[in-house]
Amino acid sequence: MIKQIFSTLVTGGILALMIAVPTRAQLPGTSMRANIPFDFMVRGKMLPAGNYEIRRISDEPAGLLIRNINDKHDHAMFETEPVEASQAPNNSEVVFHRYGDTYFLSEVLTAGEQTGRELPPPREERQLRREMASNSNNAEPQTVTVAIY
Numbered sequence: 001m002i003k004q005i006f007s008t009l010v011t012g013g014i015l016a017l018m019i020a021v022p023t024r025a026q027l028p029g030t031s032m033r034a035n036i037p038f039d040f041m042v043r044g045k046m047l048p049a050g051n052y053e054i055r056r057i058s059d060e061p062a063g064l065l066i067r068n069i070n071d072k073h074d075h076a077m078f079e080t081e082p083v084e085a086s087q088a089p090n091n092s093e094v095v096f097h098r099y100g101d102t103y104f105l106s107e108v109l110t111a112g113e114q115t116g117r118e119l120p121p122p123r124e125e126r127q128l129r130r131e132m133a134s135n136s137n138n139a140e141p142q143t144v145t146v147a148i149y
Contacts, residue, residue, distance in 0.1 A: 030055065030056075031053045031054060031055040032053070032054045032055070032092055032108075032110070032148040032149075033051060033052065033053050033054075033069065033148065033149050034051075034052050034054065034093075034094050034146050034147065034148045034149070035050075035051050035052075035146070035149075036049055036050065036051075036052055036094070036146055037049050037146075038101075038103050039103065040096055040103040040104065040105055041102065041103065041104045041105065041122065041124065041125070042066060042076040042078055042104075042105045042119070043076055043077075043078050043119075043122060044122055044123070044124065045076050047066070047068065047074050047075075047076060048068070048071075048074060050068045050069070050070055050071070050074065051068065051069040051070060052066050052067065052068055052069065053066070053067050053069055054066050054067075054094070054108060054148070055067075057077060061080070061082075061117060062079050062080055062081070062117075063077065063078075063079055063080075064077070064078055064079075064080055064108065064117065065077050065078075066078070066105070078105075078119055079119075079120075080108070080117035080118055080119055081117070081118050081119075081120065082115050082116070082117065082118070083107060083115070083116050083117065083118035084114060084115055084116075085109065085114050085115075085116055087114065088111075088112050088113055088114045089109045089110075089111055089112075089113075089116075090111060090112075091111050091147055091148070092109060092110050092111045092147070092148035093109050093145045093146060093147055093148055094107070094108055094109075094145070094146045094148060095107035095108075095109065095143060095144070095145050096143070096144045096145075096146070097121075097125060097141040097142070097143060097144075098141055098142040098143070098144050099125070099128040099129070099132060099141050099142075102124075102128065103144065104119075104121065104122065104124075104125045105119055106118065106119055106121075106143075107119070128141075129141065
């Protein structure tokens with residue numbers, strides 16, 4: 001009887017995990033979409049505000065492509081590194097660093113996953129960070145998040 005109860009609990013736990021893990025996690029061929037309301041930089045390229053699709057380039061999670069849904073010419077491919085969140089986010093989101101009115105794509109986080117993808121800061125962002133630190137007593141950039149749908 002105890003074995004049967006334990007077996008039922010284990011099976012229920014596995015099913016609950018399968019349901020809880022998002023099916024939209026960045027698998028090859030799947031995409032996530034975000035309405036980004038401001039112009040932003042990715043790898044030194046300025047992309048205009050708009051509706052964007054983010055997808056993996058290959059089976060490896062490091063390479064991502066961000067592409068404007070309405071204008072296929074507005075896109076950028078970029079490499080990422082894994083970043084651990086203190087807790088898994090409830091919603092998928094794109095994170096930007098803001099310096100004045102300049103935004104830099106910083107992270108892509110998938111709901112329910114504790115490991116996200118982080119872009120190394122480009123030269124322009126590092127330069128703005130140094131200028132900001134020397135002018136205003138180690139001020140940090142603002143973090144802006146945009147929900148993914």
